[in-house]
Amino acid sequence: MHKSSIFLSYLYKCKPQHLFFMLHRPEALRNWLAEKVEFDTKSRIYTFHWADFSEKACITELDEKYHILEWKWIDTAERGTHLRFQVAVSEDDDDMTELIIEDFCEKEDEENYRNRWDKLAQRLGRNL
Numbered sequence: 001m002h003k004s005s006i007f008l009s010y011l012y013k014c015k016p017q018h019l020f021f022m023l024h025r026p027e028a029l030r031n032w033l034a035e036k037v038e039f040d041t042k043s044r045i046y047t048f049h050w051a052d053f054s055e056k057a058c059i060t061e062l063d064e065k066y067h068i069l070e071w072k073w074i075d076t077a078e079r080g081t082h083l084r085f086q087v088a089v090s091e092d093d094d095d096m097t098e099l100i101i102e103d104f105c106e107k108e109d110e111e112n113y114r115n116r117w118d119k120l121a122q123r124l125g126r127n128l
Contacts, residue, residue, distance in 0.1 A: 003104040010099045010121040014128045016087045020067045032123040
């Protein structure tokens with residue numbers, strides 16, 4: 001099956017640098033994205049653990065100046081799929097920081113993915 005990209009956006013009252021830190025540091029990712037996150041400094045591979053499975057990923061783009069972070073899942077059969085975060089100051093409110101997420105899913109799973117990201121975004125917001 002072919003996966004298509006979905007885009008999501010969430011607003012937080014914090015500094016962009018703080019939100020960006022929460023997106024790629026293992027100790028921060030443990031607080032909202034996965035139950036456990038391990039980082040192998042030699043291979044530069046992250047292992048994300050959830051209750052029923054684990055998944056490995058590497059960072060394929062990290063731009064601290066423009067607050068862009070892209071993950072590639074290592075064991076994914078689908079080429080061209082990734083998880084991309086971009087952090088920006090909100091255009092509507094300078095006190096708010098926007099998190100833009102690009103993820104991939106099957107068309108029939110889009111609502112489930114959006115619901116899952118909504119819950120994760122709430123957890124993230126509680127940890128900022």
